[in-house]
Amino acid sequence: MSLGLWILLGIVVLLVIIVIGIYNGLVAGRQEVRNAWSQIDIQLKRRHDLIPNLVNAVKDSMQVEQSQLTAVIAARNQAVSAPTPAEAMKAENALTGTLRQLFALVESYPQLRSQQNVSGLMEELSSTENRISFARQHYNDAVQAQNIRVASFPGVLLAWSFGFTAETMYQVPEAERAATEAVPDVHLR
Amino acid sequence: MADLSAALYNTDFQAAIARNKRNTVILFVVLLLISAIVGYVLGWAIAIIEIIWSLPAEEVSRLSAGAVLLDLFGPTRPAALLGAAIVSGAGFIWGLITLSSGAEILASFAGARDANPNALHERQLIDVVAEMAIAAGIEPPRTMVIDTPALNAFASGSSPKHAMITATTGILDACTREELQAVIGHEMGHVAEYDVRYTTVVAAMAGVIVLLAHFLGNIAQYSLGWGNYGYGYRPSRSREEGGAGGARLLLTLVVVVLLAIVMIVAPLASKLVQMAISRQREYLADVSSAKLTRNPVGLIHALQRLEASDTTIARSNSPVSALCIAAPKGAWFSGLFSTHPPIPDRIARLRNLGGVAASQSGPPPAPDTPAVEPHRRGPWDADRPPPSKGPWG
Numbered sequence: 001m002s003l004g005l006w007i008l009l010g011i012v013v014l015l016v017i018i019v020i021g022i023y024n025g026l027v028a029g030r031q032e033v034r035n036a037w038s039q040i041d042i043q044l045k046r047r048h049d050l051i052p053n054l055v056n057a058v059k060d061s062m063q064v065e066q067s068q069l070t071a072v073i074a075a076r077n078q079a080v081s082a083p084t085p086a087e088a089m090k091a092e093n094a095l096t097g098t099l100r101q102l103f104a105l106v107e108s109y110p111q112l113r114s115q116q117n118v119s120g121l122m123e124e125l126s127s128t129e130n131r132i133s134f135a136r137q138h139y140n141d142a143v144q145a146q147n148i149r150v151a152s153f154p155g156v157l158l159a160w161s162f163g164f165t166a167e168t169m170y171q172v173p174e175a176e177r178a179a180t181e182a183v184p185d186v187h188l189r
Numbered sequence: 190m191a192d193l194s195a196a197l198y199n200t201d202f203q204a205a206i207a208r209n210k211r212n213t214v215i216l217f218v219v220l221l222l223i224s225a226i227v228g229y230v231l232g233w234a235i236a237i238i239e240i241i242w243s244l245p246a247e248e249v250s251r252l253s254a255g256a257v258l259l260d261l262f263g264p265t266r267p268a269a270l271l272g273a274a275i276v277s278g279a280g281f282i283w284g285l286i287t288l289s290s291g292a293e294i295l296a297s298f299a300g301a302r303d304a305n306p307n308a309l310h311e312r313q314l315i316d317v318v319a320e321m322a323i324a325a326g327i328e329p330p331r332t333m334v335i336d337t338p339a340l341n342a343f344a345s346g347s348s349p350k351h352a353m354i355t356a357t358t359g360i361l362d363a364c365t366r367e368e369l370q371a372v373i374g375h376e377m378g379h380v381a382e383y384d385v386r387y388t389t390v391v392a393a394m395a396g397v398i399v400l401l402a403h404f405l406g407n408i409a410q411y412s413l414g415w416g417n418y419g420y421g422y423r424p425s426r427s428r429e430e431g432g433a434g435g436a437r438l439l440l441t442l443v444v445v446v447l448l449a450i451v452m453i454v455a456p457l458a459s460k461l462v463q464m465a466i467s468r469q470r471e472y473l474a475d476v477s478s479a480k481l482t483r484n485p486v487g488l489i490h491a492l493q494r495l496e497a498s499d500t501t502i503a504r505s506n507s508p509v510s511a512l513c514i515a516a517p518k519g520a521w522f523s524g525l526f527s528t529h530p531p532i533p534d535r536i537a538r539l540r541n542l543g544g545v546a547a548s549q550s551g552p553p554p555a556p557d558t559p560a561v562e563p564h565r566r567g568p569w570d571a572d573r574p575p576p577s578k579g580p581w582g
Contacts, residue, residue: 032326039323119309127316134324137483142326 022155026164029146033167036139040170043132044079044092050128051076054121068105072098093176099125136170143167200541202480209473213387216466220394220459224277227398227455231405232272233261234448241440249436254443261447276401280394287389288347301355304332310361317370318354321377324481330354330380334361340498342514344376345385352380360514363498364491371478371487372514378477384470391466395459402452460526467528475535476542485543489536496532 055069075098079091106122147166150159159165237260241249304311315332322329330344330352338359346352354376356369364372379385479485495515515529 036326039326043323120312123309123312123316127313127320130316130320131323134320134481138324138326141480 018154019158022158023162026146026149026155026159026162029142029149030164030167032142033139033146036135036142040132040135040139043128043135047095047128047132048076048080050124054124068102072102089173090176093172096129097182099129140169143169202476202542205476205538205542206473206480209469209476213466213469213473216462216469217391220391220462220466221277221281223455223459223462224280224394224398225273227401227451228272228274228276229269230261230272230448230451231276231401232269233266234444235272236266236268237261237444238441241437241444249440252436252440254440257440257443258447276397277394280397281390283397284390284393287393288386301333301335304334310358313366313369314356314361314373317366317373318377321370321373321481324374325377325381325477327352327377327381330377332356334358338362340364340495340515342372342376344379346380347385347389348383349380354380359498363494367484367487368491368494371482371484371491374478374481375474375488375514377481378474379470381477382470382473384474387470388467391463395456395463398459399456402456405448405452464526464528468530471529472535472538475539479539479542485539489539489543492532492536492539 052073055073072095075091075095079088079095082088082091103122103126106118146164149155150164150166237257241252241257244252304315306312306315311334314334318332319329327349330346330349331354333353333355335355335357337357339357340360340363342354342356342360344352344354354373356373360372361369475488478488482488492515513529515532
């Protein structure tokens with residue numbers, strides 16, 4: 001075989017290796033997006049499971065109007081039993097709203113904050129909320145990375161033929177936006 | 190000065206991350222080149238000395254010192270290429286061997302204990318580590334605590350699956366939750382970017398150069414005594430030698446001096462590159478923290494607190510300091526030889542990422558903590574400056 005033919009063969013092998021690399025990158029990116037989405041669900045479920053236990057543990061020692069705590073439990077029950085994903089989304093946002101009111105309440109009453117078990121409860125609840133939002137943030141980061149891979153050169157040449165599309169980011173739907181952006185209303189009694 | 194140079198840097202963290210990674214690759218290539226040059230000169234020196242002592246007498250007399258030196262830049266000799274390949278390959282392979290041997294640097298300190306979920310601040314630490322791990326998309330590393338008033342935090346472990354994050358009780362008491370989150374975000378950045386692996390390989394490559402220099406220095410001391418009796422002793426030529434023998438020695442000396450210069454400069458250069466790589470990785474970890482928390486102001490406040498406080502931890506040595514949040518204080522770590530960039534520069538770059546208007550004032554006052562028990566003196570309390578240990582000391 002002549003030298004030219006060897007060089008051609010070498011180039012073909014190199015191209016195959018590059019294409020394999022791009023494909024594997026796209027596959028790994030898509031799996032990361034799926035994993036990140038399920039991570040959000042894990043954190044939401046953790047919130048469902050945790051809240052009743054936490055609230056019951058401190059109900060008696062928190063000298064605040066019980067209705068605030070009951071509102072949290074009621075919202076949580078609604079979120080657990082929501083029939084459709086759209087309903088679930090609404091109920092989760094409502095639960096977040098009641099929790100935000102609880103945080104605002106405790107923040108504005110320093111003598112509450114200093115109690116040991118109250119601060120433990122607040123730490124658990126705020127960590128739960130943080131974990132949910134970081135899970136959503138990571139999902140969006142994974143989506144961003146995959147979208148960049150799918151849309152930039154040379155991945156863009158292959159993505160369509162291999163069936164990789166751009167993913168959608170997590171966003172608060174327009175209907176819920178007003179509710180999530182509202183300032184929480186705080187009163188002790 | 191710090192603010193002026195910071196204005197030239199990126200204002201979005203994705204670009205900053207890409208830039209830092211590019212810089213570390215460039216520095217790594219420089220380190221590889223230094224190894225290759227050292228090996229090349231060594232191989233060449235051996236080959237040329239062999240030639241000097243094997244040429245017939247009249248050709249040797251015609252050689253000048255300049256011609257010998259120019260030969261270094263002349264056609265490449267196989268011995269030189271072999272030398273370059275061996276030295277640059279050896280460091281790399283040694284680094285890989287160290288990693289695969291399973292000995293994790295800083296796996297755990299004597300005196301480090303698992304974080305206690307029943308203590309509020311340690312509970313917060315565990316939660317913050319879990320939150321940052323979720324944001325980074327990795328499993329939560331094991332969380333450990335060291336009892337000392339010094340403010341510092343470390344990451345260790347060769348991969349995210351086997352990672353460990355350790356914080357001092359000092360930093361848990363001094364920082365707000367937001368600042369602690371930023372500090373842990375920085376450590377998580379180290380874990381996610383495989384920094385332990387990276388610094389191990391870099392340290393091994395620099396180490397090969399230093400060891401080679403020591404080794405050759407020892408050989409040189411012995412061989413200076415041989416010059417008249419070793420290489421040059423060829424009984425069959427002893428009649429013809431005469432002046433040529435002296436010429437051979439002179440030329441050999443020229444080569445040896447060149448080698449000595451290279452062997453003095455190279456370890457220094459490789460040490461500088463190693464420290465520059467470490468500082469780039471620290472900037473990268475800072476940007477990773479900003480990316481994970483989306484809150485550069487938190488890290489700025491934490492760094493301001495660190496600057497104002499004592500970060501000394503007794504028994505720290507140089508491999509430890511590379512993975513801390515801030516260099517343990519001591520005169521040994523300064524300027525070009527420091528593993529960490531100066532804190533004002535780090536703050537300036539973070540301001541760029543978070544908007545200059547943020548955080549012109551100092552950190553918020555220390556969080557009001559419930560009454561803390563008097564601090565038990567642990568094995569980590571520094572009552573004297575850290576001893577400068579380690580292979581580079």
